Amino acid sequence: MEFSTFVFYFFAAILVLAxxxxxTARNPVHAALFLVLAFFSAGGIWxxxxxxxxxxxxxxxxxxxxMVLFLFVVMMLDIDFAHLREGFWKYLPVGALIGSLLxxxxxxxxxxxxxxxxxxxxxxxxxxxxxxAAIQCETNICELGRVLYTEYAYPFELAAxxxxxxxxxxxxxxxRRRSDKYHEKYISPEEQLAARHEDRLIxxxxxxxxxxxxxxxxxxxxxx
Amino acid sequence: xxxxxxLYSATAEIFVASMILAIMLAxxxxxxxxxxxxxxxxxxxxxxxxxxxxxxxxxxxxxxFSNMFVHDVPGGVLKLMVYLSMMIALxxxxxxxxxxKLDRPEYYLLALLTTxxxxxxxxxxxxxxxxxxxxxxxxxxxxLVAFDRDAVRSTEAGMKYFVLGAxxxxxxxxxxxxxxxxxxxxxxxEVKQAFLGMDDGSMKVLLFGLVFVVAGIxxxxxxxxxxxxxxxxxxxxPTAVTLILSSAPKIAAFAxxxxxxxxxxxxxxxxxxxxxxxxxxxxxxLGNFAALVQRSIKRMLAYSGISHMGFxxxxxxxxxxxxxxxxxxxxxxxxxxxxxxFGMVVLLSRDGFEAESIEDFRGxxxxxxxxxxxxxxxxxxxxxxxxxxxxxxKLAVLQAVIEAGYLWIAVLAVVMSVVGAFYYLRVxxxxxFDEPIVNTSIKASSELQLMLSINGIAxxxxxxMPGTLLKCCEEAMKAAAFAVGG
Numbered sequence: 001m002e003f004s005t006f007v008f009y010f011f012a013a014i015l016v017l018a019x020x021x022x023x024t025a026r027n028p029v030h031a032a033l034f035l036v037l038a039f040f041s042a043g044g045i046w047x048x049x050x051x052x053x054x055x056x057x058x059x060x061x062x063x064x065x066x067m068v069l070f071l072f073v074v075m076m077l078d079i080d081f082a083h084l085r086e087g088f089w090k091y092l093p094v095g096a097l098i099g100s101l102l103x104x105x106x107x108x109x110x111x112x113x114x115x116x117x118x119x120x121x122x123x124x125x126x127x128x129x130x131x132x133a134a135i136q137c138e139t140n141i142c143e144l145g146r147v148l149y150t151e152y153a154y155p156f157e158l159a160a161x162x163x164x165x166x167x168x169x170x171x172x173x174x175x176r177r178r179s180d181k182y183h184e185k186y187i188s189p190e191e192q193l194a195a196r197h198e199d200r201l202i203x204x205x206x207x208x209x210x211x212x213x214x215x216x217x218x219x220x221x222x223x224x
Numbered sequence: 225x226x227x228x229x230x231l232y233s234a235t236a237e238i239f240v241a242s243m244i245l246a247i248m249l250a251x252x253x254x255x256x257x258x259x260x261x262x263x264x265x266x267x268x269x270x271x272x273x274x275x276x277x278x279x280x281x282x283x284x285x286x287x288x289f290s291n292m293f294v295h296d297v298p299g300g301v302l303k304l305m306v307y308l309s310m311m312i313a314l315x316x317x318x319x320x321x322x323x324x325k326l327d328r329p330e331y332y333l334l335a336l337l338t339t340x341x342x343x344x345x346x347x348x349x350x351x352x353x354x355x356x357x358x359x360x361x362x363x364x365x366x367x368l369v370a371f372d373r374d375a376v377r378s379t380e381a382g383m384k385y386f387v388l389g390a391x392x393x394x395x396x397x398x399x400x401x402x403x404x405x406x407x408x409x410x411x412x413x414e415v416k417q418a419f420l421g422m423d424d425g426s427m428k429v430l431l432f433g434l435v436f437v438v439a440g441i442x443x444x445x446x447x448x449x450x451x452x453x454x455x456x457x458x459x460x461x462p463t464a465v466t467l468i469l470s471s472a473p474k475i476a477a478f479a480x481x482x483x484x485x486x487x488x489x490x491x492x493x494x495x496x497x498x499x500x501x502x503x504x505x506x507x508x509x510l511g512n513f514a515a516l517v518q519r520s521i522k523r524m525l526a527y528s529g530i531s532h533m534g535f536x537x538x539x540x541x542x543x544x545x546x547x548x549x550x551x552x553x554x555x556x557x558x559x560x561x562x563x564x565x566f567g568m569v570v571l572l573s574r575d576g577f578e579a580e581s582i583e584d585f586r587g588x589x590x591x592x593x594x595x596x597x598x599x600x601x602x603x604x605x606x607x608x609x610x611x612x613x614x615x616x617x618k619l620a621v622l623q624a625v626i627e628a629g630y631l632w633i634a635v636l637a638v639v640m641s642v643v644g645a646f647y648y649l650r651v652x653x654x655x656x657f658d659e660p661i662v663n664t665s666i667k668a669s670s671e672l673q674l675m676l677s678i679n680g681i682a683x684x685x686x687x688x689m690p691g692t693l694l695k696c697c698e699e700a701m702k703a704a705a706f707a708v709g710g
Contacts, residue, residue, distance in 0.1 A: 109428045153227075154234075154289035158344060158356045161241060165337045165360055168248070169367030172330035 317464025342476035381460025396440025402433030448506030507534030550620035587660025598680030
């Protein structure tokens with residue numbers, strides 16, 4: 001066995017086991033950590049395929065950012081997991097039936113369809129070179145970058161607009177401007193220190209004698 | 225082809241995208257007038273985009289951006305219709321939003337972004353671009369549905385729409401990945417080519433993919449087995465958003481169906497015809513029967529929309545040029561009718577009052593005979609009563625489906641139209657023969673009144689001369705390179 005084959009089986013085994021534990025772990029924090037492990041092993045397999053850029057992105061974005069955030073959320077939320085599991089046995093027969101039906105259907109297609117046959121070659125856009133092979137790329141970062149900004153420029157720009165949609169939507173649905181200035185989270189020191197003369201001394205004008213107003217209702221009133 | 229010449233084909237898209245950015249900046253600095261500024265700039269954007277699309281219309285099916293973008297006549301016509309629907313929807317909704325303090329500049333930004341998504345979908349020639357356009361449209365719509373964020377119903381509707389929409393996007397994407405697996409390409413022309421000389425195995429995978437793609441399309445059109453979201457979302461969202469939701473996205477979803485089914489997979493027509501046949505039959509029956517028992521006018525119109533989309537599918541599944549153009553005619557006519565109908569709901573909801581119930585139309589003739597007459601036009605047209613435009617739309621799809629040899633579904637559709645006529649005519653009966661509950665006269669801005677009148681009259685007049693629009697759809701489909709037959 002070649003060394004790379006050994007490495008592949010090593011990572012693949014960890015990946016499959018970690019994937020299994022993600023859905024069987026009782027504690028959601030453990031499940032999330034197993035998912036991190038699964039990402040790491042998938043990254044390893046990608047490295048083996050010399051897709052180093054994707055491997056790094058997977059580890060940096062998914063493990064570094066998404067999963068950490070997810071872990072925080074899982075730890076912060078007080079979810080009653082026993083309650084979530086309640087209906088398991090009740091729904092198991094239906095779920096198992098549908099699941100096995102799907103599995104059988106897919107199995108039929110795969111067995112009948114792809115048994116020993118070669119998949120068609122991917123009409124690869126990654127190896128194609130539009131500008132006449134001016135640039136020889138050795139790394140896949142270079143390859144990706146070249147098609148991303150030439151051939152896939154249109155969907156690339158559109159993806160940027162989709163991110164803009166997400167930004168505008170998130171802000172417009174959650175941002176609340178506080179209209180009352182006393183509910184602001186800070187008071188500017190300028191305002192705090194400012195002293196106005198009307199705050200220091202207030203002159204109140206009061207009459208020396210108080211007139212008692214006559215009450216016409218009281219004169220006619222019954223219960224007085 | 226140099227990169228710059230690509231830009232020419234996508235002038236309208238680029239213009240709308242830059243205007244979105246410009247409006248975002250402008251409204252951030254314009255404090256006091258931000259609301260009206262955003263509205264007028266949004267309308268201006270749509271008007272200029274209309275001119276751009278109109279004057280670049282006559283370029284026959286050229287491709288741009290490494291074949292990811294197609295610049296063809298049906299795409300241009302559908303884009304023009306999308307602009308028109310959005311213009312009308314924004315105009316109708318303005319007063320409604322202002323009264324409820326919802327006319328924040330973001331509303332118009334999201335409306336323009338959803339328009340941009342539809343434009344991208346309509347001109348997509350690549351499954352990836354189609355999907356990105358779909359997501360742009362849907363994400364902006366989810367936010368619009370939940371725009372009245374303090375109302376529980378609006379946020380609930382947004383949540384429902386988002387969860388189910390994400391599921392549908394997943395299904396569609398799954399189908400697309402299978403198509404990619406079977407054909408080795410995501411480009412629509414190449415997917416079609418790859419069918420020739422395909423082995424049995426890839427064929428099965430392709431069929432698998434087709435099932436998921438049809439499910440995804442059905443969800444976005446809101447037809448029968450995937451219709452659950454339609455009534456709840458229509459009812460829950462602010463009526464101004466329902467206006468948008470019920471008109472332009474249907475046109476874009478129709479374009480998506482055309483690109484995917486007639487454009488990419490015409491060779492699997494016998495399979496998707498059968499699938500669409502069941503979907504259409506189910507939606508026509510369910511839509512009409514469920515609409516019978518609705519109390520809320522928005523839910524009634526939602527169910528009627530389900531049945532209308534079923535009708536539209538009849539044209540699509542005929543898989544002929546006449547069928548495609550009749551489906552296109554139907555979806556355009558439906559957009560006009562539904563805009564007028566929801567416009568009427570907006571007109572009646574004044575002063576913090578929502579004209580939710582069908583009962584609110586009671587005695588409208590006494591309160592305002594002119595708008596009662598317009599509503600009568602719209603209801604008659606939706607019911608398919610002769611010499612209104614809805615009748616010709618139904619006639620065209622029925623002709624196409626009979627020619628395709630599916631007589632039974634044509635009979636079913638006609639019978640169901642009779643059932644449907646009941647609930648449309650009930651509204652007319654309430655308007656003309658019942659006493660009004662409230663006697664207040666109708667107050668609305670003059671622009672809303674004027675546009676609604678034009679819209680209502682258009683529904684009636686197009687019925688007297690449906691030839692022009694129908695001819696336009698036929699020409700558009702003839703100019704397109706959609707393969708017909710097996």
